Amino acid sequence: TERIRLILGDQLNPSHSWYRSVDPGTLYLIAELKQETGYVKHHIQKICAFFCAMAGFANALKTAGHQVLHLTLDDTHAYESLPPLINDILTFTGAGGFEFQRPDEYRLKQQLETMQLPDGVSRTIWDSEHFLLPFDELNHYFKAGTAHRMETFYRKMRRRYELLMNGDEPEGGQWNYDANNREKLSQQEIEALPEPLCFANDVTDIKARLDKHKVEYFGSYHSALLWPVTRQQGLQLLDYFCQQLLPKFGRFQDAMTCQSETKWSLYHCRLSFAMNAKLLHPKQVIDAAITAYRQADGAITFAQVEGFVRQILGWREYVRGIYWLNMPQYAEKNALNGHRTLPKYFWDGETQMRCMRESLGQSLEYAYGHHIQRLMVIGNFALITGMDPDLVDAWYLGVYIDAIEWVEMPNTRGMSQFADGGLLASKPYAASGNYINKMSDYCANCHYQVKQKTGSKACPFNALYWHFMNEHRDRIARNPRIGMVYRNWDKMSDENRTAILSQAGTYLADLDSL
Template sequence: MPYTRLRLILGDQLNENHSWFSETDDRTLYCLFETHSEATYCEHHIQKITGFFLAMRAFADRLRALGHAVYYRTLDETRTDGLETITDCVSQAMQHHGTEVFAYQLPDEWRLDQELKAFSEKVGGVSCDTEHFMSTRNDVADLFRDKQTYLMETFYREMRQRHRVLMDANGEPVTGQWNHDHANRGSLPKEIVFPEPTVFARDATEIVSMIRSHDIPTMGRMADERFTYPVTREECLKALHDFCDNRLQHFGTYQDAMTEADPLLYHANLSFAMNTKLLSPREVIDAAIAAWERDPEQISFNQVEGFVRQIIGWREYMRGVYWAQMPAFETVNSLQHDRALPSWYWTGDTKMNCLRHAINQSLDRAYAHHIQRLMVTGNFALIYGAHPDAVDAWYLGVYIDAIQWVEITNTRGMSQRADGGLIATKPYCSSANYINKMSDYCKNCHYSPTKRTGEKSCPFNSLYWDFLDRHRERFAGNYRMKFMYATWEKKGAEQQAEILERAAWVKAHVEEL
């Protein structure tokens, strides 16, 4: 059957509620492609490529079940035909099916946006919105026009007001307070039980074998080639309800805590479901708010507000920063850091227990929660002085939810301070004290969290003070860091020299740590 219109669906555009699918049309062909270019633009975790391919295939099946015509090409098929990129595949599909009209949803990544825009201009195509986000690409740029820094809290409040989320009839926040972050920094009590998450295990042997047969470079591990993330909308909704029923009640309070005992704690782990657009941010926050409204005694307000802030605050804000700052954001390096990441970021083979645990969890599960990413792996990379290009590449590859629009702003901006302070008012750096306070990692560590010098001193301690010392001119005047610089001065020249000497040794022997 000839098709007059070809509609492209990317691997992170799996939204069956898009208006495209509101009715069936036997002259429209929906296309999804597994391509070499998307599998290799960085070194991805094996679970990341597998997850996207599984979700794409399930979505194609879902569209067929709804009565839509679907043209799906696997990696085997696109490689056999010598098709490297998505636009290569679209061009061939249009020729094969005789279609003249090309349509696509706007991508969320700069590189794909440029590729598809150029192709669309060549063939006279049309684009539309993904109908997923609660803000537009330009909202952050418009809100902070002519500003030197962006403040997420300002954006968050505007989003709450615009969408009437957790607002009263008078347009005020329901508790009279916008932000309950002060209640969301709890460390874990000694006795605590974590609920078992719903797991969606499936055999991924076929896809893994296909990926390896094409010599696609990957990182990370997948035990017995069993994939455990939800990849259908039905599964994602089940995971959302599991979070609201079993973990939301403690999410906010312990969202910054870390432990060896459980990888998920009370986190939702819905970012892969959302970033593939199987779930929308609106339905996710609505489900959490509904759970709180049903049982406010069991779920206190700080739990739901903290969760909502993650979704319509940070997530939407970071996307806006991305579109306001790209493509220049890919190369900013305001601190002029230039070191390579230690090789144990790819193995987890280090005596530093916090890093060993967070990295191995990332390699095993393609997952770590935001404090593990920010204050363990990211913190070390920052105070060690790793080049932001290297840090970007690692984060973009290792996490299943890492798509550049959300990864690079969190990594290069918030974590590595390479943006010169556009996103955060202070660098997110710390000594071992913070990690010891917020986790149980230090209890089983080779190094002492209280020592700054000596063979058993935690490398975070000397590197932290070394970071502050070498960037003194930049940060000493920062009102949020004056206390730390005053503390550094009180140590005196002799103690400072010992700490800096230990830091120099740590940097020179980083592979041995």
Template sequence: MPDTTPATLRLATRHDFARPLVLILGDQLSHDLASLKQAPADSVIAFCEVEEEGRYVPHHPHKIAMMLAAMRHHAQELRECGWQVHESRLEDPDNLQRLTGEAERLAALYQCDGVLVTRPGEWRLLDDFLARREAGSVRWEVLEDTRFFTTPAAFAGWAEGRKQLRMEYFYREQRRDTDLLMEGSEPAGGKFNHDHDNREPIPDDFHAPPPPVHAHHADATTREVLTLVAARFGEQASDEERHFGSLENFNWAVTRAQARSDLAHFLDHCLADFGRYQDAIEDSDPFLFHSRLSAALNIGLLSPQEVCSAVDTAWRRGEVPINSAEGFIRQILGWREYVRGIYWTRMPGYKRENRLEASRNLPEFFWTGDSGMRCLDQAIASTREHAYAHHIRRLMVTGNFALLCGVKPEALCDWYLAVYVDACEWVELPNTLGMVLHADGGLMGSKPYCASGKYIDRMSNHCARCQYSPKKVTGPHACPFNSLYWHFIERHREALSRNPRMSLVYGSWRRMKDDKREALLQQADAFLARLDSAADYGSDAHRAGYYAAPSSLTTDKESS
């Protein structure tokens, strides 16, 4: 096996195949893909739908349906452009149901002199492709993915010699390099970051625009995929094969035209209010002013350059305020590029990080949504129904809960990878392991993103309808977040108390009366004991097999 550590890994920028089989993955549905742009005219373009990729974690049916429908539409587009295209359909009897095996079978079938592929979005696939390059019976070549603002090699150059890899500094350089939201050499509005203006809760009289609606019912290709996914992974599948999630509300872009329509909808109806309300949570609306463009970006239907350029243009025309434009561009030009750099320069060891030594299994109510905590259950219900929850629900509700309870990083990372439609590992893993769980020892975040029930009460209207009160810290109706927060603070006192950004918190903890501290710790201990008891969480229907949680996501397993 070749040395594929980040320090030595350099992917090709060119190939020498005469007639390759060009393997296009489900997150590479772009006409600007490096392998497609370099493909000779008589190449065979291959799309391989395989069972292995649908089940290595139990992906939400929305995610599987979106990707398969988008792949089939993109394959047809390429045919219309004159390419010879082969589609290995999931239901084909001769499909080997393994990605590398199926690609090599097709290369032999079409007498191609090798398999050409662009860098995938997961280390496990890249590692597999590079292994085949060295030991396979068919030649493989892996090209660098040029569809991002930066490359892993460029990020590694930026990170070299830095003790802390703070996104803010990376983001400022990206702004200067791209000229996005810049006025000459100065940032628009006089500063690079307008996050201070983006923390407003939703007002009582707000009206969010409805999300865009796609006419999937008029599209035979998408209808065919929805039927297939429902039978194999969805409501019609057997208990053993059924994945968490319903297809009933499927409403994701599966063509570039639909994705561009979603972008226009966001610019016209959401972007102006996105900034100030981006951290807010609303009991009745899972989408608010968020764009819902991340899935289309991550599978290639939109490019990050065109999305950021469109937002920059809207600001320059005076159509949106600077805090909204900057807050959105920071998510793509800043965070999206930054976490990709972290992923590719730190894998494969990054996935095994667990600096806080978290050891608790994922609670079963992450699948059933019956914890009794309204904020948590609403986030899980949105995830089940839409394969979606916006970033604050992920970070400060489900993620905050997992952090405070000490859930194992691999368990939560695999859950996020499974249940969200936009979850590709390169973007999901650093966000979950680094930002949500602080498991990388502060590489990404200068302090843990943890909070008590007061934060959720301030940024949402969940608490008014919850059986627990954020104003109570002990007793049967006290919000569990309150005691869990202080339990976390005490549990990790040795590791975190020397962090300057945690000094005020630990000062408050030290000044608290002994009996109050003890009551908080006992309250949290009792909650965690109930959490660990299988008899006290999870519904009977769930234990009978409905939306069964895979054992790999709920029980001890070796980190991969």
């Protein structure tokens, strides 16, 4: 063996230039590791999905004629971390070169770039060939410690990659059609919701190995894993999205319903795991959606496809830039001094707040919540109750199928907790029960009363929202977009304001009981 090439669990990109030719001197290493199961407590489906996708990828490489060493926890359990394992393999095989693709997580990048290798072994770092924006050009678009706005970045990306453009002008005349995308689901629309396309990947062996090696996990276990774990399954899901879901993607992007036990992902694509594990390339997904739009002959409106492209070409690439230009300091940021611990319902979903029960319950059942559940229900609750961003980050990194730090942390610590003080978003995404009521049918089915701010049945989001806004007034009121909110607060009588703050105090004193 001349060289060892390490493939991490989120680097399962079958189109990488590594695989263009078969070289008997190259040994590809894919390893299940305690280090990767243990850096936070994970949802069982997340571990199963990565391990299952890694095994499938190893088999596909073998079938294509490559030399592959696929190690399971049975082989690697004695290694607490990756460097000693790599060193032992390098020594054992006598390989003179160690190669890897630049990890997307700061922790792993540091580890692989700085680890000691046996004498005489060279280290070569490759690009992962996944993102649209090259890693070395991120600093042309982002500056450390500086506030950025997604919309500005997104326009540059549309121009640079000539996507949905008419020459130099945006197709349709407008850059962003978000204003058309804020509909609530009517009863008729709820009935018309399609069911998610689910796979049935057998993960019983993986679960047995996790138990044998005492790996800690949480969330519901399904022996038939429903997530796509091969490129082929990813493509099937992409096709399903383009045909069945794209026509209403944007319209109901922010909607939520508790009448969706079997239809839990609404019109969302659920491709985040396939993309984040690099089974699918983001450009491939964008191109498929644009093609479906063009072929639909008017049956899909422009706002739907623009909204979808914006998520991937805009948001996904944007959060990556914020992450890399600000790490490792970003992981320490706590601009609003959050310090509370997560209530127990984050782990079991047992709460009387219907919106939280549905959003947490679904996250625990499927390792999935869609954007508005993550941002405006769970994240909003953590924000207005002043949770410790380290704990919030760890929970998000553990629970979601698609959670990898480069995308999880800017979304959680930045967008949803405002702990970065506004590097990523212009204002905190704090909202009272009114917003949740506008976008869902949760409130109609809740123990609490969404219209009430005080009293034993008052919706906790109301008093907690005002408590948060009042507590952080100095910082938040500087934002001209929020001035109006404080005018409303100031218009209330002293008595009212005191009663609301006292109600919030009662809730904050015992969050577990909500």
